[in-house]
Amino acid sequence: MIGEMEVRILDELEKLKKEIQATQNEFNYVTDTKLMESYIYKMEYLNRRYDYFLNLAKEKRLKAFK
Numbered sequence: 001m002i003g004e005m006e007v008r009i010l011d012e013l014e015k016l017k018k019e020i021q022a023t024q025n026e027f028n029y030v031t032d033t034k035l036m037e038s039y040i041y042k043m044e045y046l047n048r049r050y051d052y053f054l055n056l057a058k059e060k061r062l063k064a065f066k
Contacts, residue, residue, distance in 0.1 A: 002062070009056050010064055016050045 023046060027039040 006060055006062055009053055009060070010062060012053045013050065013057060013064065016046055016053065020046045020050065 020043070023039060023042055027036065027043070030036050030039060
């Protein structure tokens with residue numbers, strides 16, 4: 001049985017996946033170099049956060065089902 005913490009981990013992974021994709025799409029249309037830089041930092045942040053939750057999921061042997 002999966003508890004509240006496990007549900008939060010899986011929900012966060014799904015949310016981050018969508019946010020990473022949206023940020024990548026937005027980055028593709030940016031022409032200002034300073035704005036590009038901010039998207040690069042945002043991607044770094046999102047990817048590190050995703051890796052953190054992915055490692056938690058692996059430790060708890062969680063799998064996402066749709």
